[in-house]
Amino acid sequence: MSEQPTTMTTTVTTVAVGVARISWDAGQPVDVVRHEVVAALLDHDRVEALVDPADEAAQRTATWSGMRREGVMRGVPVDGAPADRIVYARLASDLPTHEPEGFRALLNSFLPRKRAISQLLMRDESERVLLCQLTYKQDWDLPGGVVEVGESPQVAVGREVEEELGLVITPGPLVLTDWLPPWSGWDDALCLVFDGGVRPASILEQVVRQEREIRSAEFCTLEQVDERCADFTARRVRSALTNLDGRGSSYTESGR
Structure with a gap:
């Protein structure tokens, strides 16, 4: 018998008025996450994701789905224990990433600063x-x-x-x-x-x-x-x- 493909999910939850939080399974294609971010912004002013600093793949997915890196939230409760999470977010008012200024703002959010x-x-x-x-x-x-x-x-x-x-x-x-x-x-x-x-x-x-x-x-x-x-x-x-x-x-x- 052939194995059935594993279904990957993306979850969008409203966590405050006008704010949605998105999460996705490992390996979820960027296009899928990007589509969910755009859809969530139809009903919210902000879509955010909390990403494990050790998960480089998730960081790339968050970035190329159009969310800007905002900083590190320390001590977030994860499975009953405090952990650090990188905050990524996209606002309804952010310029589209296919526009030069919008793309530069996206890059600027995660490139090193000194x-x-x-x-x-x-x-x-x-x-x-x-x-x-x-x-x-x-x-x-x-x-x-x-x-x-x-x-x-x-x-x-x-x-x-x-x-x-x-x-x-x-x-x-x-x-x-x-x-x-x-x-x-x-x-x-x-x-x-x-x-x-x-x-x-x-x-x-x-x-x-x-x-x-x-x-x-x-x-x-x-x-x-x-x-x-x-x-x-x-x-x-x-x-x-x-x-x-x-x-x-x-x-x-x-x-x-």
């Missing part, structure tokens, strides 16, 4: 470097901060310096790109150091600290940089200084 940090290398007439003593960690650092989504890194460092120190500085050229590996719960990141130029030491008299983040700001010698900064920050400062006149590498990893 955090960017912009910092300013400002010196005084004695070649000391401006450092900030921060409220949320022991070591000192260059002024600057995280680049917002859609923000120019060069604009970001000027914004951060104005917010944290009350100084309006036009950032100069990029001096150094420093890759920071994953560390102590942080994902990896790119640190972009811009030239802040040479300023009179008296500029510190104009500083208005954002007290929530900045304890103090000082121009420091390289010996003080080594004493006050984390080792990778001290290396970054030295690498950036070396590259001001093009003598060093414009790219480092953890300051090396």
Whole structure:
């Protein structure tokens, strides 16, 4: 006797007003899932799927059925135990994936993203470097901060310096790109150091600290940089200084 083919199913359940959740058996063709997503959007504003991070096939099915990756939901109850699930979803208002902008938005939802940090290398007439003593960690650092989504890194460092120190500085050229590996719960990141130029030491008299983040700001010698900064920050400062006149590498990893 010949074996009967196994019937694969796709399930669509309304989980909230206007929200449907879709699931499918392993091996279900993408075309079938895509058809069910489109059908569900006739009666719902949103269709979502919760996918096991270890199930790469299901992730591909979710993507190519037109659902965008939104993030990871942690601790979802699965068979009585907490588990992580990747959230994919499609909205009725999303552009069709056969349109270029809709397809780009789909790709953008799952392609890797990297955090960017912009910092300013400002010196005084004695070649000391401006450092900030921060409220949320022991070591000192260059002024600057995280680049917002859609923000120019060069604009970001000027914004951060104005917010944290009350100084309006036009950032100069990029001096150094420093890759920071994953560390102590942080994902990896790119640190972009811009030239802040040479300023009179008296500029510190104009500083208005954002007290929530900045304890103090000082121009420091390289010996003080080594004493006050984390080792990778001290290396970054030295690498950036070396590259001001093009003598060093414009790219480092953890300051090396």
